[in-house]
Amino acid sequence: MSETDTSKVVVVGGGPAGLTAAYELQKLSKKHTPVVFEGSDLVGGISRTESNKGYRFDIGGHRFFTKVTEVEAMWHEVLGDDFITRPRQSRIYYRGRFFDYPLKIFNALSNIGPYETVRILVSYLKWQIRPYRKEESFEEWVINRFGGRLYMHFFRSYTEKVWGIDPKEIRADWAAQRIKNLSLFKAVWNAISGANDTASLIEEFQYPRLGPGMMWERCAELVEKQGGEVQMRSAVVKVHRDGMRVTGVDVKRWAEDGTDLGTELVEGDEFVNTMALRDLILAFDPPPPPHVVEAANKLRYRDFLIVTLVLNQADPFPDNWIYIHSPQVKVGRIQNFSAWSPEMVPDPNTASIGMEYFCQEGDGLWTMTDEELRALASKELDELGLASADTVIDAAIIRQPKAYPVYDGEYQDVLKVLKEWIVSLENFQTVGRNGLHRYNNQDHSMLSAMYAARNIVGANHDVWEVNVERSYHEEFELKKEDDSDTQQNVAAA
Known part of the structure; x- marks a missing residue:
């Protein structure tokens, strides 16, 4: 590429990893233009913030806490004073009693x-x-x-x-x-x-005042302000390759009202993926070798849904969230969104309670109607003694497929096969939680995306090694590389 040439970097997915890759790339080079394709109406992936009649809620709670200093720096570059510091309060419900946690x-x-x-x-x-x-x-x-x-x-x-x-x-x-x-x-x-x-037991954390989606909405705005693109309702459905070089992607688009706007081939010079690995492998045209496809089909995921109940009373309990260990109810975790940020709830005389259910797409929970899920969540909130079912005045239901990559007995062998093939592609990288099939926290997903962006401008990071040898994000320390003041390594403390 000559000094006057620019290259198009296609980014698949507008979650934390995809938007971080685009944002980091723009900081490193003016010669690379990121174009982000997001299939839904909201950026942020599972870190997005949904809303219903002014009530804002997360797809599970997302604390902003890290010792990866470059991730911390990006958070504050993007949101600045819109972060608030919140005390952490959580409990475990077991055998009819509440245990403080920690x-x-x-x-x-x-x-x-x-x-x-x-x-x-x-x-x-x-x-x-x-x-x-x-x-x-x-x-x-x-x-x-x-x-x-x-x-x-x-x-x-x-x-x-x-x-x-x-x-x-x-x-x-x-x-x-x-x-x-x-x-x-x-x-x-x-x-x-x-x-x-202990990393998982921090006593306070930072949080965007309007929920984690605020971070990624602002990030998308900054990417576009710097000349990039973030295209919504634009899902990548096929990845074209010529030999071991990716040449373009098919992007299927929808209008706001759901009208199918057709599919377009978008060519690019570099590609960064965040879609689930199984879906990615099945999207390649021509497909990878049969043993790679066979391996990808063995990957498993756990799905998730949240029933957010609006109560006609103020906070029924003070916790940010409660873990429900009791097998007598189906709910797994309960969020109190005003305890995360008061601005998540428009009326302080009401409460917004997120009832989280872990399930599989197509199972009994997943296929229940919204009315049935509202009734179930209201009944279980009452059974747990947290609030009367009669106080529920509204509800919103979000179903989230592939929320968690499953670490079963086969996944490590599968990932070895997939990594070996994917890293042989000349101009293609995969990052993020589902892009690496790794149960990363948000900061590790972001770090893998930062590494991908740096690789595009000449570094040589192994994105697959983020959060493998090192166990949890608070155990990181950062060391600058000798050969560049813009590149950093993560080394075990």
């Missing part, structure tokens, strides 16, 4: 009782003496750190509810990624001493 020792002991407390401690000591020597499953990883008794009480039922499969089928690296650096000993010590160096 653990508070007297609350926990009074709820569990002295007899069961002794049994939990004996179980913990037993597994410290004779642990599983090789941790292959989520169950084995947790039992080695918390004992079998506590695993049975607090981990098994919730994990089964979230993933819909036996915890024995979930790989240990999911636990290592999400809850590393926590054990029963550390949890008790934190409760007694007030210390807390």
Whole structure:
């Protein structure tokens, strides 16, 4: 490319990873023009903010907390003073009682009782003496750190509810990624001493005052202001390649009223993908070798839906969210959106409560009508003693396919096959949670996208290694590379 040439960078998906790739690329080079294609009406992916009659709500809560300084810097470059700092308050509901989370020792002991407390401690000591020597499953990883008794009480039922499969089928690296650096000993010590160096248990976090979608709406505006494009209701349905070079994508478009506007071939010089890996592999034309397609078809996902209830009373509970471990109800987690930001609720005399259900597309929960889901969520809110079903005056339902990549027994072998083929493409990278089939937090998805943008301008980062060897985002430290003041590496602390 000559000094006067510019290249078009096609970005598939307008979630955190896709928009970060476009934003970062514009910071690094004026010779690359990003064009982002988003199939829905809203940017942000699962970090978008939906709204219903002035009530704003998340697709699950999204805390803004990281020690990846370049991600932190981007958040504040984009939103500035529109961030607010919020206290974290959350609890676990189990056996008809609410347990403070993080653990508070007297609350926990009074709820569990002295007899069961002794049994939990004996179980913990037993597994410290004779642990599983090789941790292959989520169950084995947790039992080695918390004992079998506590695993049975607090981990098994919730994990089964979230993933819909036996915890024995979930790989240990999911636990290592999400809850590393926590054990029963550390949890008790934190409760007694007030210390807390565990990533998932931070006591306050930042949050956009109008929800996480505000971040990505503003980011999309900045990308367009700098000469890029963010095209909505434009879904990439096919990826064309000539040998190992991608040449263009087919983009299917819709009008606001749902009218099909047809499909257009869009050519590009570089490509960054964030769509789910399984869908990506099946979208290639010509298709990859049969063994690659076979591998992609083995990837599994967990879907999600949220029933947001509007109550004719102010906040019925103070928590940001509550984990529901009880198998007697289907709801898995409950959000109180005004506890995230008061501006999420237009009338302070009302409340907006998000009832979250983990499911599979096409199953009984997924196919329930909106009226049935409203009735179910209202009934379960009442059964949990959080608010009377009679206080519900409105509801909005959002169904989110492929919310969580599943870490089953096959996924690691599958990813090796897919990575080997994808990295052989000359001008194509895949990033983000679904683009890497990795249960990343938002900041890690963003970091993989930053690396992709830097690779386009000459760096050589392996986007697949973000959040693999390092377990959780607070354990990162950043070191500048010697060869460039615009490129940075992430190294294990």
